[in-house]
Amino acid sequence: MLNGATLIELTEHYGAHNYHPLPVVISRAKGIWVWDTDGKRYLDMLSAYSAVNQGHCHPRLVKALRQQAGMVTLTSRAFHNDQLGPFLQELCELAGMQMALPMNTGAEAVETAIKTARKWGYTHKNVPAEQAEIIVCEGNFHGRTTTIVGFSSEAQYRDGFGPFTPGFKTIHYGDIKDFERTITDNTVAFLVEPIQGEAGVRVPPKGYLKQVRKLCRQHNILLMVDEIQTGFGRTGKMFCYQHEGIKPDVLIVGKALGGGLMPISAVLASRKILGVFRPGDHGSTFGGNPLACAVAREALRVTVEEELPWRSDRLGNLLIKDLRTIKNPLIKEVRGKGLFIGVELFPEAGGARRYCEALMTEGLLCKETHDDVIRFAPPLIIEQNELDWAMERIEQVLRHPLRR
Numbered sequence: 001m002l003n004g005a006t007l008i009e010l011t012e013h014y015g016a017h018n019y020h021p022l023p024v025v026i027s028r029a030k031g032i033w034v035w036d037t038d039g040k041r042y043l044d045m046l047s048a049y050s051a052v053n054q055g056h057c058h059p060r061l062v063k064a065l066r067q068q069a070g071m072v073t074l075t076s077r078a079f080h081n082d083q084l085g086p087f088l089q090e091l092c093e094l095a096g097m098q099m100a101l102p103m104n105t106g107a108e109a110v111e112t113a114i115k116t117a118r119k120w121g122y123t124h125k126n127v128p129a130e131q132a133e134i135i136v137c138e139g140n141f142h143g144r145t146t147t148i149v150g151f152s153s154e155a156q157y158r159d160g161f162g163p164f165t166p167g168f169k170t171i172h173y174g175d176i177k178d179f180e181r182t183i184t185d186n187t188v189a190f191l192v193e194p195i196q197g198e199a200g201v202r203v204p205p206k207g208y209l210k211q212v213r214k215l216c217r218q219h220n221i222l223l224m225v226d227e228i229q230t231g232f233g234r235t236g237k238m239f240c241y242q243h244e245g246i247k248p249d250v251l252i253v254g255k256a257l258g259g260g261l262m263p264i265s266a267v268l269a270s271r272k273i274l275g276v277f278r279p280g281d282h283g284s285t286f287g288g289n290p291l292a293c294a295v296a297r298e299a300l301r302v303t304v305e306e307e308l309p310w311r312s313d314r315l316g317n318l319l320i321k322d323l324r325t326i327k328n329p330l331i332k333e334v335r336g337k338g339l340f341i342g343v344e345l346f347p348e349a350g351g352a353r354r355y356c357e358a359l360m361t362e363g364l365l366c367k368e369t370h371d372d373v374i375r376f377a378p379p380l381i382i383e384q385n386e387l388d389w390a391m392e393r394i395e396q397v398l399r400h401p402l403r404r
């Protein structure tokens, strides 16, 4: 096998440079652990941005994948397959929704939700043609298509990729007054993350989603919650919106739905809302493929049967408490819910990346988000003693300001 340095060179030489990964080459993984090409072991504290909540190569998921791969993997939606129907039923029952539309990536599901809201606005709310408005939040992350980056507030995500799709208005995240004054007769939807992950694990004020829910109902606006990163137990509930006791009109899921084995995403809503689609309105060659559906069905069962939301809640509270005991004047804030935690450093710390590199040396894989936040989001199958092991190393690295 090629050594790590050579593999990195190949990637950098032949691959477009749209990422800046930590210099580690992973060639094997199991549960919460990954190994590099030299056989060094690391605890995965990122979980592929929460796509591997169930842990790497979960034996039940690998078995489901193998079994389905020997039966049928792709039919396209030109024909029915025997996995899609049961998958949709099980997902809808888990989320308490009536209907779902399967796609592959998160961004595709968000695009699907946007199309749903617009069509719904024209057919059910009498919004004049081409006038539908969707409200989004500053700091949002919903994916990387041209339409989606068009309403990002992150300059780098947009720079050089215009012209963009019109019809989006941006408000301050967590500011209910700003939301209320931005609503017009043409507002069809509010698209929001219950916790902003990529913005640095930003948690909105308590009660925010409840107030949003109320205003959406009053003004006949679809509340579309993007749970692609926060869903399936990550924040200590099956879905993060459950912390506020509300229910969205449109739920967007992805990432951990495929258990880290297959890309699969979905939009869920009522029959009335998703009923806006007629044959030919929307589609995807791989959307709803039997291989991904079979894996997702098992991923959902594992999430429920291994009580991942409950584990996340219990262990996350302990980890946050421990992290808050670290005395370092460069730490600005420790925040999050469940095992979805951000440690924000003051700018004087010189950026979170250096700390992630130091943690890597100690055997922990973390990734900075934005310049100053270290995100801790291990697979939800992690055990208390493993978390203690991680905490010892985190403390060693974060206890003292790193020397430049």
Ligand SMILES: *Cc1c(COP(=O)(O)O)cnc(C)c1O
Binding pocket: 049, 104, 105, 106, 107, 108, 110, 141, 142, 143, 144, 193, 197, 198, 226, 227, 228, 229, 230, 254, 255
């Ligand atoms: C990751 C993510 C997306 C995009 O998902 P992809 O599968 O990368 O397209 C959208 N929304 C949120 C909140 C995410 O975290």
